[in-house]
Amino acid sequence: MDNMTIIAVASIVIAGITTGFGTMGPALAEGKAVATxxxxxxxxxxxxxxxxxxxxxxxxMVESTAIYCFxxxxxxxxxxxxWNHVIAQAIGK
Amino acid sequence: MDNMTIIAVASIVIAGITTGFGTMGPALAEGKAVATxxxxxxxxxxxxxxxxxxxxxxxxMVESTAIYCFxxxxxxxxxxxxWNHVIAQAIGK
Amino acid sequence: MDNMTIIAVASIVIAGITTGFGTMGPALAEGKAVATxxxxxxxxxxxxxxxxxxxxxxxxMVESTAIYCFxxxxxxxxxxxxWNHVIAQAIGK
Amino acid sequence: MDNMTIIAVASIVIAGITTGFGTMGPALAEGKAVATxxxxxxxxxxxxxxxxxxxxxxxxMVESTAIYCFxxxxxxxxxxxxWNHVIAQAIGK
Amino acid sequence: MDNMTIIAVASIVIAGITTGFGTMGPALAEGKAVATxxxxxxxxxxxxxxxxxxxxxxxxMVESTAIYCFxxxxxxxxxxxxWNHVIAQAIGK
Amino acid sequence: MDNMTIIAVASIVIAGITTGFGTMGPALAEGKAVATxxxxxxxxxxxxxxxxxxxxxxxxMVESTAIYCFxxxxxxxxxxxxWNHVIAQAIGK
Amino acid sequence: MDNMTIIAVASIVIAGITTGFGTMGPALAEGKAVATxxxxxxxxxxxxxxxxxxxxxxxxMVESTAIYCFxxxxxxxxxxxxWNHVIAQAIGK
Amino acid sequence: MDNMTIIAVASIVIAGITTGFGTMGPALAEGKAVATxxxxxxxxxxxxxxxxxxxxxxxxMVESTAIYCFxxxxxxxxxxxxWNHVIAQAIGK
Amino acid sequence: MDNMTIIAVASIVIAGITTGFGTMGPALAEGKAVATxxxxxxxxxxxxxxxxxxxxxxxxMVESTAIYCFxxxxxxxxxxxxWNHVIAQAIGK
Amino acid sequence: MDNMTIIAVASIVIAGITTGFGTMGPALAEGKAVATxxxxxxxxxxxxxxxxxxxxxxxxMVESTAIYCFxxxxxxxxxxxxWNHVIAQAIGK
Amino acid sequence: MDNMTIIAVASIVIAGITTGFGTMGPALAEGKAVATxxxxxxxxxxxxxxxxxxxxxxxxMVESTAIYCFxxxxxxxxxxxxWNHVIAQAIGK
Amino acid sequence: MDNMTIIAVASIVIAGITTGFGTMGPALAEGKAVATxxxxxxxxxxxxxxxxxxxxxxxxMVESTAIYCFxxxxxxxxxxxxWNHVIAQAIGK
Amino acid sequence: MDNMTIIAVASIVIAGITTGFGTMGPALAEGKAVATxxxxxxxxxxxxxxxxxxxxxxxxMVESTAIYCFxxxxxxxxxxxxWNHVIAQAIGK
Amino acid sequence: MDNMTIIAVASIVIAGITTGFGTMGPALAEGKAVATxxxxxxxxxxxxxxxxxxxxxxxxMVESTAIYCFxxxxxxxxxxxxWNHVIAQAIGK
Incomplete structure (x- = not known):
């Protein structure tokens, strides 16, 4: 694994997890607010x-926290x- | 494992997890709202x-958070x- | 493990987990809605x-989130x- | 472990987990609906x-999510x- | 560990887990329904x-999900x- | 560890876990039913x-799920x- | 670790876990039934x-599930x- | 680590865990029964x-499950x- | 992995986790406040x-804690x- | 790590865990009984x-389960x- | 990984986790207080x-605990x- | 790591965990009793x-379980x- | 990793975790007290x-436990x- | 890592965890008592x-358990x- 790949993988994984888990809280909160x-x-x-x-x-207000994650x-x-830094570095090489 | 494979695997795994877990919250929230x-x-x-x-x-509103995940x-x-970057890189090689 | 196998395994695992866990939320939500x-x-x-x-x-609406997972x-x-990419690559080789 | 075995093991494991865990949600939801x-x-x-x-x-509706898992x-x-692909590949070899 | 053993172990482990955990949900759901x-x-x-x-x-209906697991x-x-495939392969060898 | 031992260990472990955890659900469900x-x-x-x-x-009905595990x-x-297969194989060798 | 030891360790571990965790469910269920x-x-x-x-x-009925574990x-x-098999094998050697 | 030590360690660990965790359930159940x-x-x-x-x-009845663990x-x-087997084996050697 | 990559990966991972999990609490708290x-x-x-x-x-007040995370x-x-330190170090080298 | 040390460490660890976790249940149960x-x-x-x-x-009765752990x-x-066995063995050596 | 990098990574990780998780408690507590x-x-x-x-x-008072984390x-x-120590050490070298 | 260090580390770790976690139960139980x-x-x-x-x-009574842990x-x-045994052994050596 | 770095990392990690998690309890407790x-x-x-x-x-009283952590x-x-010991040792060397 | 460092790290880690987690229980208990x-x-x-x-x-009484941890x-x-033992040992060497 070269450096570019590692950073790409980390970005993919965290992009998914941040949105996947970070929208649970807002969703439940909105559901509760709508229900009440x-x-x-x-x-x-x-x-x-x-x-x-x-x-x-x-x-x-609640949606704003979901949007932070997105x-x-x-x-x-x-x-x-x-990523931009390593791309620039790779080109400049 | 070459770089292309690693990125492919990370994308597959995170695509599934983001939708699989990220829709739990909205589903429960919608169920609660409908029930009330x-x-x-x-x-x-x-x-x-x-x-x-x-x-x-x-x-x-609640569905919107599920759609972020999707x-x-x-x-x-x-x-x-x-993925596009490594494909382009592989072709250009 | 060659690249093709790794991608196949990742696809199998995530296909199962996405549906297996992702339908829990909708199922519970529908149960609640029907009960109410x-x-x-x-x-x-x-x-x-x-x-x-x-x-x-x-x-x-709730079923739609289960369908995203499916x-x-x-x-x-x-x-x-x-998978298609690595198959094409293997044939083209 | 050759490739065929890895894919077989992954399929067995995920087949069991998908049904084993994926039917918990529907079962509880149906129990709640029947109770109400x-x-x-x-x-x-x-x-x-x-x-x-x-x-x-x-x-x-609830049973449908259990059936997706099954x-x-x-x-x-x-x-x-x-699996079919690796079998075909093994025969064609 | 040869391939046959790996597949046997995976089958034993998943057979137990699928039934052991997969019947929890139905059991609790039936208990709730009977209690109500x-x-x-x-x-x-x-x-x-x-x-x-x-x-x-x-x-x-609830028992049906337990039966899927069984x-x-x-x-x-x-x-x-x-398993049948690797046995056939071993005999044919 | 030869193959026979691995299969024996897997069988022991799963036999215990399937009954040990799989009877929790039925026990709690029966307790609830009796209490009601x-x-x-x-x-x-x-x-x-x-x-x-x-x-x-x-x-x-509830006991039936505990019996599946047993x-x-x-x-x-x-x-x-x-296990029978590997014993037969060992004798036939 | 020879085979005999591995099987002995697995048996000890699972014997303890099966009873230790498997009696939680029945105990709580009986406590609930007695309380009601x-x-x-x-x-x-x-x-x-x-x-x-x-x-x-x-x-x-509830005690029966605890007895399955025991x-x-x-x-x-x-x-x-x-264990008997490996002992017999060791003597016969 | 020779075989004798492994079995001794496994016995110590499981003896503690079985009693340590297995008495939680009965204790809570008795507390509930006494409270009611x-x-x-x-x-x-x-x-x-x-x-x-x-x-x-x-x-x-509840205490009986704690006693199984003890x-x-x-x-x-x-x-x-x-343990007796490996001691006998060590002496007979 | 050189030092720059390690720090980049750590920053990506923690940036996502801090916002992804850290906004759950505020979201639920705001949902509760709005509902009441x-x-x-x-x-x-x-x-x-x-x-x-x-x-x-x-x-x-509640949003302020979400903003700390962001x-x-x-x-x-x-x-x-x-990151700035290692970049400066790399240039100065 | 010689055998004596391994057994000493396992004994220390399990002695602490058995009492540390095993007294949670009785403590909560007694708290509930006293409160009622x-x-x-x-x-x-x-x-x-x-x-x-x-x-x-x-x-x-509840204290008795805490005392089993102690x-x-x-x-x-x-x-x-x-421990006594390995000490005796070490002296006899 | 040289020492400087290790300390940088540890600082980044813990800075994120401390704020990300440490603000959950205060957020929920403030939500409860506002709701009441x-x-x-x-x-x-x-x-x-x-x-x-x-x-x-x-x-x-509650915000104060969030501020400790921040x-x-x-x-x-x-x-x-x-970090200052290792920087000083690196310069003095 | 020599034997003395391993035993010292295990003692430190378990001493902390036993008191740190073992006092949670009594604390909550006393809080409940005082509240009632x-x-x-x-x-x-x-x-x-x-x-x-x-x-x-x-x-x-409840404090007694916390004192067991301490x-x-x-x-x-x-x-x-x-620890005394290994110190004695080290001196006697 | 030399000794100084290890101790620095351990101190950073534990300083963050102790405050990050240790203030959850007090925050929730204060929220409850204020709400009542x-x-x-x-x-x-x-x-x-x-x-x-x-x-x-x-x-x-509750804040005092948060302050212990801080x-x-x-x-x-x-x-x-x-840390002071290893610094003194490094200088004295 | 020499012995001194290992013991220092273990002491740092456990000192933080014991206070960080051990004060959660008392804090929640005091919050409940004050609320009532x-x-x-x-x-x-x-x-x-x-x-x-x-x-x-x-x-x-509740604070006493927090003080045990501190x-x-x-x-x-x-x-x-x-730690004193290894310091004494290091000096005496």
Whole structure:
């Protein structure tokens, strides 16, 4: 295994794991928030405007943590500074 | 094992794990949201329009995290920049 | 172990694990949704049309995550680009 | 260990694990659905027709995920393309 | 370790694990279903015919997943195509 | 380690693990069923005939999964086809 | 390590693990059954005859799974066919 | 490491683990049974004779599984047939 | 593997793990906070101003821990002092 | 590592683990029993004599499993037959 | 791997793990505290001043443990005495 | 590593683990007992004498299991017979 | 790896782990205490002085365990007697 | 690695782990005790003297187990008999 391969493998593995595991938490959190929103709507239909607005703000906050993970994965696959360095090094050689 | 094989194996393994484990969270979250929607409908049948609409928006948010995982898997199998690099390198050799 | 064997083994292992573990989440989620549907029906038999329709839409959403896993497994067994590459390479040799 | 043996061992191991672990989720989910059906029947005996019908549709959906696992196991034991390839290769040699 | 031994060991190990772990889920699920049936009978003795019938159908569905595991184990011990292949190969040699 | 020893060790290990872990599930499930039966009897002493009968049918179903595990263990210790094969091979040598 | 020692070690290890872990499940199950029996007696002292009888039948069923484990351990220590085989082989040598 | 040492180490390790882990289950089960007995006594002081008697029978059943583990440990330390065999062999040499 | 590669791999792996796992806790915590906010709104619609304000302050506190993780990841990828040191060393050589 | 050292290390390790982990179960069980006793006393102060007596008998039963573990540890440290054997062997040499 | 690299890798790995895992606890704790604050506000809007003040003091205490972790990470990355020692040693050489 | 060092390391490691993990159980158990005592006092302040006395007896029982662990650790650090043996052996040499 | 490096690495790793994991428990405990304080305030606003005082004493006790961990980490990084010893040894050499 | 280094590393590692993990239990237990004290105060403000006194005695008992862990860590870092022995040995050499 030369250095380029090692870095490629590490990037592939971590890109997958970061998104694969890192989206579990947000998914469960969003599921819980949606579920409570639904039972709140059933209990107090008159407050549906406030409940829906608060739900969407909350989902956006939770989604942000899933997006952090996705961003890290995308950086590792398409804008990886370590990969760029070894490519540059290989060309310059 | 030459470099090409190592990258292929890493891509296969991570493609499977990312989708296999990464869809657990969304699946459970959707199950919870659907379950609460059903018990809310039973409790307040008159609010079925609001409940159904909120449920579908919520499911879409949760499904998005499952889709992040599926996208990573698809990129690793069919549009893997590291694999393309070693293929190009092998041809250019 | 030559390269072809390594890729075959990785594909077999991951095909099994992706489906074996990836269907746990959807199965539990569907079980929960069906269970709540049944207790909702017992509580409010008059809303059975709405409950059943929402249940089936929800089950379809949850089933979709199980199908992502099954699709990955099928691609790895029957339409694996890495396997095809090494086969083509072996023939061309 | 020659290549044929490695592929055989991987197929045996994964066939067992996929079915052994992959049926846990569906089994628990079906147990939950049946349990709720029984307590719903006790609570609302008049709705037994609707409850039973919904239960059977739900069990069929859940069972489908168990069947995905069983299908993967059967493919790996009796219709494994990788095994067929190495057998064909061994004969052609 | 020659090839025959490796395949024999893998078959023994997986036959045991598949049944040993794969029957946990069904056992717990059946225990839950039976337990709910008993408390439903205590709550609504008049519906005992419907409850008992639904219980038995449900137990049969759950038992089916345990039987999938047992079938895989039996195939691996007594009708293992990989074992048969190496035996045939050894005789033909 | 010759082949005979490896197969003997694998059989011993798996025979123990299959029964040791595989009986956990049934034991817990039976404990749950018996516990519910007792609290149902306390709640509805008049239905004791039906409750007891359903309990015994249920326990038999659950016990069946424990017996699958015990059967696999007994087959591996006393009627192991792989062991018989290597013994026959050793004598015939 | 000669073959005899390997088989002895495997038998010792598995004999301990099978009983050590395999009795956890039954112990917890019996504890649950006894606990429910006690609270049922407190709730319905008049049904003590039925409750006690059902409890003892249930405990016997649960204890049976613990006894399966103990039997496997005893067979592995005192009536191990694999050990007997290697002893016979060593004497006959 | 000669054979005698290996068997001694295996016996020491398993003797400790069997008792150390195998008594967790019974301890928790007895704790549960005692706890329920106490709350039952507080709820129905008049049934103290029946409750105490049933508690003691139940504790004896649960303790029996702890004693199985202790017996295995004692056999492995003080009456280990495998150890006796290697000692006899060493003397006879 | 030369030193530069080792440090690159360590940075990639830890950048992914820190964000991937470190955002689980905040995501679940935010999900819980949003869910309680929604059920509080349904219970006391008049206090919606105070509830919403407290929710946003709380979400900001929780989000801060997710941001600590993201910051560590960004430092490791784009401002890693150890990487800079080895690069400087390599140039100066 | 000579044989004496190996046996000494195994004895030290197992003595610690047996007591360290084996006392968790009894400790939690006693904590539960004491807690229930306290809430029972608060509920029914008149039955304090019976409750206290039953609690002490129960604690003694649970403590017995902790003592089994402590006894095994003490035997392994101060009365270890395997250690005595190797010491005797070393002197006799 | 020379000494400098080993220390750099250890610092990178531990800096990430300490923050990544160490912020889970505080995040969940803050989520719980915020959630209870919200439901308390809904239950007793008149006490909002006291509740908000106590919440902020509590969040500060919990945040302090997250900050301990972040401080350790920052020390390891930017003020690591072991790294400084080896750098000084390398220059002085 | 000579024998003396191995025994020293094993003693250090086990002394720490035995106390570190072995005190978790008692700590949680005491926390539970104290918590129940406090809620019992709030419910029945008149029985405070009996409750406090029973609490202290119970805490002493639970503390005893923590002390077993601490005693094992102290024996391993300051009165370790295996360490004394190797020291005596080293001096006598 | 020379001795100095090994001790440096061990100190870095353990300093991070001790604080990273050791602050989880206190964080969760403080979260629970704060949460209960808030719901107690909502239930009994008149007792806010006593509740707040008890809360702060309790938080201080819990924080003390987090501080033990932080102190160990600080000692390992900045006042490590083993590191000082090897430095002194290296200079004296 | 010479003997001195091994013992130093083992002492560092175990000192950190013992305090890092050993304080989790006490922290959670104290959190539970404080939480119950607060809700008891809210329920029965008149008994605040007794509740506070019992709480402090209980916290002291629980803290004692955390202190056992801290003491072991301190002994291992600053008064380690094994370390002193090897230092004495090194000087005497």
């Amino acid at each position: 929103a639904l039972s709140s709507l059933a209990q107090q239909p008159d407050a549906s405007a406030t409940i829906t607005r608060t739900l969407f703000v909350g989902l956006a 961003v890290i994965s995308m950086i590792l696959i398409f804008a990886n500074p370590f | 929607a059903l018990s809310s409908l039973a409790q307040q049948p008159d609010a079925s329009a609001t409940i159904t609409r909120t449920l579908f928006v919520g499911l879409a 996208v990573i898997s698809m990129i690793l199998i069919f549009a893997n920049p590291f | 549907a049944l207790s909702s029906l017992a509580q409010q038999p008059d809303a059975s049309a709405t409950i059943t329709r929402t249940l089936f839409v929800g089950l379809a 699709v990955i497994s099928m691609i790895l067994i029957f339409a694996n680009p890495f | 059906a029984l307590s719903s029947l006790a609570q609302q005996p008049d709705a037994s027709a609707t409850i039973t019908r919904t239960l059977f549709v739900g069990l069929a 299908v993967i196991s059967m493919i790996l034991i009796f219709a494994n393309p990788f | 049936a008993l408390s439903s009978l205590a709550q609504q003795p008049d519906a005992s015919a419907t409850i008992t019938r639904t219980l038995f159908v449900g137990l049969a 079938v895989i184990s039996m195939i691996l011990i007594f009708a293992n195509p990989f | 039966a007792l609290s149902s009897l306390a709640q509805q002493p008049d239905a004791s005939a039906t409750i007891t009968r359903t309990l015994f049918v249920g326990l038999a 059967v696999i263990s007994m087959i591996l210790i006393f009627a192991n086809p792989f | 029996a006690l609270s049922s007696l407190a709730q319905q002292p008049d049904a003590s005859a039925t409750i006690t009888r059902t409890l003892f039948v249930g405990l016997a 039997v496997i351990s005893m067979i592995l220590i005192f009536a191990n066919p694999f | 007995a106490l709350s039952s006594l507080a709820q129905q002081p008049d049934a103290s004779a029946t409750i105490t008697r049933t508690l003691f029978v139940g504790l004896a 017996v295995i440990s004692m056999i492995l330390i003080f009456a280990n047939p495998f | 906010a929604l059920s509080s709104l349904a219970q006391q619609p008049d206090a919606s101003a105070t509830i919403t304000r407290t929710l946003f302050v709380g979400l900001a 910051v560590i990841s960004m430092i490791l990828i784009f401002a890693n002092p150890f | 006793a306290l809430s029972s006393l608060a509920q029914q102060p008149d039955a304090s004599a019976t409750i206290t007596r039953t609690l002490f008998v129960g604690l003694a 006894v095994i540890s003490m035997i392994l440290i101060f009365a270890n037959p395997f | 604050a919200l439901s308390s506000l809904a239950q007793q809007p008149d006490a909002s001043a006291t509740i908000t003040r106590t919440l902020f003091v509590g969040l500060a 401080v350790i990470s920052m020390i390891l990355i930017f003020a690591n005495p072991f | 005592a406090l809620s019992s006092l709030a419910q029945q302040p008149d029985a405070s004498a009996t409750i406090t006395r029973t609490l202290f007896v119970g805490l002493a 005693v094992i650790s102290m024996i391993l650090i300051f009165a370790n017979p295996f | 304080a808030l719901s107690s305030l909502a239930q009994q606003p008149d007792a806010s002085a006593t509740i707040t005082r008890t809360l702060f004493v309790g938080l201080a 102190v160990i980490s600080m000692i390992l990084i900045f006042a490590n007697p083993f | 004290a607060l809700s008891s105060l809210a329920q029965q403000p008149d008994a605040s003297a007794t509740i506070t006194r019992t709480l402090f005695v209980g916290l002291a 003491v072991i860590s301190m002994i291992l870092i600053f008064a380690n008999p094994f």
